[in-house]
Amino acid sequence: MHIPDGFLPAGVCAAGYAVTAASTWYSIRKINQKENFREDIPKASLLTAAFFVVSWIHIPVPPASVHLVLNGLLGAMLGYFAFPAILIGLFFQAVMFQHGGLTTLGVNAVIMGLPVILSYYIFRLRKVWRKDSRLTTGIFGFLAGFVGIAVSVVLFVVILLTNIPADIDVKTEQAAIYALALAHVPLIAIEGVFTALVTVFLQRVRPRLLEAV
Amino acid sequence: MKLGFDEYVHLDSPLHRWDPRYKFIGLMVLIFAFSFVRDLRILPAMVVVTFAILIISRLPLSFIAARLRYPSFFLLVVVLVLPFISGHTVVMSIGPLDVRQEGLISVLLIATRFISILTIGLIIFSTASFLTSIKAMRALGLPAILTDMTLLAFRYLYEIGDDLQRMRTAMWLRGFQAKRLSIHGLGILSSLGGSVLVRSYERSEGVYKAMILRGYGHAGHTQDEFHACSRDIVGLALTLLVAAGFIIGGILYGHI
Numbered sequence: 001m002h003i004p005d006g007f008l009p010a011g012v013c014a015a016g017y018a019v020t021a022a023s024t025w026y027s028i029r030k031i032n033q034k035e036n037f038r039e040d041i042p043k044a045s046l047l048t049a050a051f052f053v054v055s056w057i058h059i060p061v062p063p064a065s066v067h068l069v070l071n072g073l074l075g076a077m078l079g080y081f082a083f084p085a086i087l088i089g090l091f092f093q094a095v096m097f098q099h100g101g102l103t104t105l106g107v108n109a110v111i112m113g114l115p116v117i118l119s120y121y122i123f124r125l126r127k128v129w130r131k132d133s134r135l136t137t138g139i140f141g142f143l144a145g146f147v148g149i150a151v152s153v154v155l156f157v158v159i160l161l162t163n164i165p166a167d168i169d170v171k172t173e174q175a176a177i178y179a180l181a182l183a184h185v186p187l188i189a190i191e192g193v194f195t196a197l198v199t200v201f202l203q204r205v206r207p208r209l210l211e212a213v
Numbered sequence: 214m215k216l217g218f219d220e221y222v223h224l225d226s227p228l229h230r231w232d233p234r235y236k237f238i239g240l241m242v243l244i245f246a247f248s249f250v251r252d253l254r255i256l257p258a259m260v261v262v263t264f265a266i267l268i269i270s271r272l273p274l275s276f277i278a279a280r281l282r283y284p285s286f287f288l289l290v291v292v293l294v295l296p297f298i299s300g301h302t303v304v305m306s307i308g309p310l311d312v313r314q315e316g317l318i319s320v321l322l323i324a325t326r327f328i329s330i331l332t333i334g335l336i337i338f339s340t341a342s343f344l345t346s347i348k349a350m351r352a353l354g355l356p357a358i359l360t361d362m363t364l365l366a367f368r369y370l371y372e373i374g375d376d377l378q379r380m381r382t383a384m385w386l387r388g389f390q391a392k393r394l395s396i397h398g399l400g401i402l403s404s405l406g407g408s409v410l411v412r413s414y415e416r417s418e419g420v421y422k423a424m425i426l427r428g429y430g431h432a433g434h435t436q437d438e439f440h441a442c443s444r445d446i447v448g449l450a451l452t453l454l455v456a457a458g459f460i461i462g463g464i465l466y467g468h469i
Contacts, residue, residue, distance in 0.1 A: 004287050005334065006326030010248040010463070028358050038430045041358065043417040045365030046373070050413035052366070053373045054406040059399065060391045070406075077410070081362075088363050092370070095338050098284040102241070102334045103248050172298050190399070197403035198410070206411050 001069065001156050001184075002093065002108045005101030008163050016106030023083050023113060030080040044081035052089050059190055066187055071112050072148025073195045075119030076141065077202075077209060082120060086113040107159060115151035119144040123199075137203045137210070138196040145195025146188060153184040219342050226271040228340040232445040233349035239452030240266075240337045244330045246456035249463030253318060256325045258462075262455060263329040270336045280335055281328065288327055295320050343367060352439055369416070377409050 008016075031037050051074050058065040075082045087109045093099040100108045126140035157180045161173055202209045222229070228236065247259055267277065300315025338346055344364070351360040384405065391398050424430075 004284055004327060005244070005330035006248065006323050006328075007291075008248070009251070010245060013245065013248055024356070024359070028356055031358060039421055041361055042365055042421040042424060043414060045362040046369050046413040046417040046420065047410060048362060049366040049370045049373050050410050052370060053377050054409050056374075056377065057402055057406055058391070059394065059402060061394050062392075065391075084359055084362060088359070088366055091363070092367070094334070095343075098280050098331055098335070101330065102337075103244055103330055176298075190394075193396075193399055194403050194406070197400055198407045201404050201407035202410065205407065206414065209410060209414055 001111070001152065002090065002100030003104045003111075003156070003160055004099075005103050007160070008104055008107060010103075012159070012163055013103045013107060016104065016108075016110050018106070020087065020106040020109040020113070023109075023117075024087060027080045027083040040081065044078055044085060047078060048081075048085040048088055051085065052092060059194070061186060061190070066190065068187075068191055068194055069112065069149055069152065070145075070191070070195070071116045071152060072119040072145035072191060073141075073198055075116030075148055076123035076144040076195070076199065078116075079120050082116040083109075083113045086116055111152050111155045111159065114155070115148045118151060119148035122147055134200050134203060138200045141199030142192045142196035144199075146192030148195075149184075149191040150188050153181060153188060157181050157184075219339075221272050221276065221339050222342045224271050224340070226269060226340065227448070228266070228270040228336060231340075231448055232439055232441040233341045233345050234352055234439055235441060235445045235449040236341070237337060237346070237349050237353065239449045239456075240333050243452055243456045243459075244333050246459035246463070247326055247330050247333070249460050250326060251322065251463055252466035253321065254466060255459065255462045256322070259325060259329050259459065263332050266336060267332055270340055272336060272339055276339070277332055277335055281331060284327075284331065288324055291323055292320050295323075349439065365420070369413070369420075372416075373409060373413055376412055377405075380405055380408060 031040070034040065051070055055068055055070050058067050071082075071086060074085060078085050087105075090100055090105055090108050090112065094102055094105055123140050123144040126136050129136050129140070157177050161177050161180070199210060243262075250256065250259055267274070296312050296316035297310050298313075298316065299319055300313035302314040303311040304314050304317070305312045341349070347360055347363055347367075351357065384401070389401060391402060
């Protein structure tokens with residue numbers, strides 16, 4: 001779900017970098033306001049690498065399999081470190097696997113990164129509800145995972161289809177948007193369930209990990 | 214686990230010797246200039262420039278071709294779909310499907326830009342070690358939090374990947390096989406993912422202590438390790454000139 005190099009006009013790529021720069025600046029400003037932010041840097045870094053690795057786990061969806069994006073879970077666990085973590089993950093993918101791209105890094109960071117901030121706030125809402133309940137954690141974990149990937153899919157489909165083709169018929173374009181969005185529904189549901197299960201697992205095994213670094 | 218990274222860093226070429234800061238600025242501006250190209254007449258120039266830089270870098274063509282294989286699947290989808298749905302001028306018909314001129318032009322533009330940008334991107338990060346490239350980005354003003362996180366994440370990526378591989382092997386040896394989508398299977402896979410996260414978190418606590426012992430957080434005098442000479446500046450000026458040519462061409466011969 002990353003837009004490759006060469007697909008978007010220069011103006012859109014530049015706008016993507018501008019929004020990414022502003023979001024990164026905002027995240028770093030929030031991180032710097034924390035008392036012991038240096039202590040959190042190794043934790044956030046290793047968890048960034050871990051998220052990158054966990055996304056290699058393939059979930060069987062016969063006849064094929066899907067790999068998860070986990071941006072909702074990342075937002076829930078990393079808080080303000082989540083946006084820089086997404087940016088770094090996308091950079092690794094572009095440089096190591098040529099998945100995504102360098103000119104589209106900003107746009108892809110917007111697609112994947114902006115929803116993580118939303119997921120972070122959604123997951124934080126569980127504290128208002130009932131503390132330390134596995135059911136509450138599971139429900140808000142599901143919502144964080146579900147909303148994180150759903151918003152990313154909407155952004156991806158809209159940006160991709162409104163920018164690539166020069167002369168697509170409006171009806172064809174609308175049909176393509178609906179088809180692409182519908183094709184992602186199973187992934188969105190699986191991401192939600194997987195995020196809920198991981199958050200419940202972490203609450204049982206190491207609850208500290210759910211208190212955003 | 215190896216990612217086949219830094220494979221050709223040891224080669225000796227003008228691009229390997231180019232100051233990484235100037236190389237990064239010059240070639241990044243060039244790939245952005247490539248995304249300005251919206252006219253078929255400029256495509257041959259883009260291909261020639263890309264090929265010339267590739268030859269100067271001395272990177273084997275097989276390396277670039279192997280790296281382009283995976284992302285080309287996305288391109289294939291566009292090649293197979295766009296000519297049939299984009300545009301109005303029908304140039305030929307294949308059964309019930311009409312091949313349209315505007316769609317074919319879009320495919321040609323996208324494919325050439327895609328291959329050129331990807332090739333230059335590979336050259337940027339394959340003619341210097343990853344560590345050097347990140348240091349160059351830090352020297353150019355990338356925030357320390359981002360560079361620290363990038364280097365630490367890169368450092369532990371291989372080890373965490375090996376952790377996952379070991380745990381997967383252990384699961385298979387105990388009889389787990391994920392063949393169907395079920396809540397039970399998802400539960401086991403989520404525990405696998407959660408365990409990777411817990412292990413990484415625990416490892417990070419030790420890493421932080423080791424970093425503190427080595428003086429992390431105490432700003433010392435860090436000597437700038439990059440020293441540009443006139444050759445580096447001339448290289449940058451030339452690359453920016455070529456990039457400016459593509460931007461002007463893009464503005465004159467196409468809409469942005």
